[in-house]
Amino acid sequence: MNRPLATTERSLARPRYEHRGIDFGCDYNPEQWDRSVWREDVALMREVGISLVAVNIFGWSELQSPDGSLDFSGLDEIIGLLHDAGIRVNLGTGTASPPPWLTTRHPEILPVVSDGTTRFPGGRQAWCPSSPVFRQYALALVDAVAERYGEHPAVALWHVSNELGCHNALCYCDRSAAAFREWLRARYGSIAALNRAWGTSFWSQRYTDWEEIGTPRLTLSTRNPGQVLDFSRFSSDELLSYYRAEQAVIRRHSSAPITTNFMVTAHIRELDYWTWAPEVDVIANDHYLDHRLEHPAAELAFAADLTRGLSHGAPWMLMEHSTGSVNWQPHNLAKAPGQMLRDSLQHVARGADSLCFFQWRASVQGSEKFHSALIPHAGTDSALWREALELGDVLERLGEVAGTRVVADVALLFSWEAWWAADAENRPSEAVSYLDQVWAIHRALRAAGAEVDVVRPGADLSGYRLIVVPGLHLVRDQEAATVDAAVAAGAHTLITFYSGIVDENDRVRPGGYPAVWRDLLGIRVEEFAPVLPGDVVSLESGGRASLWTERMVAHDADVVDRFVGGPAAGMPALTRRRGTAGDGDAWYLGTFPDEAALARILDDVLTAAGANRLADAHADVDVVRRAGTDRTYRFIINNGTDDLVHRARGTDLVTGEGVSGSIRIPAGAVRVIREDMTS
DSSP: OOOOOOOOOOOTTSOOOOOOSSEEEEEOOGGGSOHHHHHHHHHHHHHHTOOEEEEOTTOHHHHBOTTSOBOOHHHHHHHHHHHHTTOEEEEEOSOSSOOHHHHHHOGGGSOBOTTSOBOOSSSSOOSOTTOHHHHHHHHHHHHHHHHHHTTOTTEEEEEOSSSTTTTTSOOOSHHHHHHHHHHHHHHHSSHHHHHHHHTTTGGGOOOSSGGGOOOOOOOSSOOOHHHHHHHHHHHHHHHHHHHHHHHHHHHTTOOSOEEOEEOOSTTOOSSOHHHHGGGSSSOEEEOOOOTTSSOHHHHHHHHHHHHHHHTTTSOEEEEEOOSSOOSSSSSOOOOOTTHHHHHHHHHHHTTEEEEEEEOSBOOSSSTTTTSOOSBOTTOSSSHHHHHHHHHHHHHHHTGGGTTOEEOOSEEEEOOHHHHHHHTSSSOSOTTOOHHHHHHHHHHHHHHTTOOEEEEOTTSOOTTOSEEEEOSOOBOOHHHHHHHHHHHHTTOEEEEETTOSOBOTTSOBOSSSBTGGGHHHHTEEEEEEEEOOTTOEEEBTTSOEEESEEEEEEESSSEEEEEBSSSTTTTSEEEEEEOOOTTOOOEEEEOSEEOHHHHHHHHHHHHHHHTOOOOTTOBTTEEEEEEEOSSOEEEEEEEOSSSOEEEEEEEEETTTOOEEEEEEEEOTTOEEEEEEOTTO
């Protein structure tokens, strides 16, 4: 039975992945190419400085025939070639997508979507996470691969499946329903407890038997939010149980570290990676710039900080990113000259000790044939290849940065559960989303030069000067208490609207919002008063806001700003309860300010908290410091169109030049300063 997974810290006994400097890696699909190309590719990998290569990610149909026989000759050869070249292997288990013979023989493994219809093979991930038949075949393949290569000296890392849950995280089939019921039995123990948790007295939804419960397929009306929330939790746990099953098989044959590639990006929300992180031996993430967003570079910075948070500050691995355009957005924009280096080093600045690309050589067939690669369709006589050579040279010079960490004194609380609950059906305003608040706050902190750790609710907050809680709609009592305790110990906090509204069962806490933090903040919100998209609300300070206002009473807090107009005219928009006897200040923001107003608010909050800020940072310039026991490195990433003069002393590792007081950073350039510790 797949029980709800306990949240545990990563065991120190787990194998550790050894970064060798800053890894330069790629995803290679040799099955797409004639074997005569393989030796040329490996030689070019050595030329550019590739040190880690992922293979056998989608290898199932190449390895196994319908009769069950296995042919490892091709995989043997490519692993041997890489090993002979001194390149380490990130070995995939090959299970990311089942071969056509398996889905033809066993159509019951195919996933079902929320409208009850089946999704068919022809793409990828055409399998139900709860299917015992799929697991039987997949784990048998994993066993064969792990037995053959478990002690191979080239294998530095095991790569379970690929981007688990990218397409099939939520399956609504009958087998998933049965597994969901098992999960619910383990979580609640009784039907009565489930009925209380889901509030089934509403709309005559009271259950009398476990068999009455199914997956939350689409209904004529909106669905029970408690059921939908628990189904998200179950689905994340179900895929994690699958990861753990592959992991257990590998571990019988190999002592090498095991991971899978997360998708901490703008468009994936189905997996709660806080529960996954303790199960992997190294945190690995895939990230691609999303040009559907207003601020794609800012989202990259947030995703990197969140990935570092999943790794508890330890170095992590960027398993995939792109040299140029992707193939799955409505408009797949090419990167500007120099942007590949700039984006790559943004990840390194925020804690990545491995930079890997999808993929090595651009495909000429299939769904991803127009996705960029280290070797584009134009070949090595191309700007992309020359930029790859430049990146390889820079990463070699940055090798000494490996192992250092970002040290932040600002914590931002982030929760996948809160995301699921806040963006559910029947919310106060569909124009307001959880990520909008999170990104806006992180973007403003980044522009202010603050270094930010993204942490889970309930995490240890000691040592932080400022704790920011943007839109944390769902929060448990004990998670809220950690913020209270940190403020009592002297930290400051900024909590924004729609936070602390419901408990873990999506049950509203009565008595006025934001419920668990009313006393901490010294306020009480009586009613939400959302604003229509496009409407603007003026603030007494001269700032402007949109989307959200609240009818609030400040009973034990200073009113810092008020609404001038709109549905909450004259009422507080920003409050501050000043700490006494060692307490920190507690700020509350009840609206969505524009960029300039939010920058002013964050400037005041950061100053009051005494948080460290790095000079010259703003919306177009990232400044981040990584520190070791005896050295520090300052990354200055100029995403803007103007040159920047930055004060520093030390050595620029990108150019090799000394820096004695200041350095000019051209528009679009990156500099990494090994700081002079004596100055």
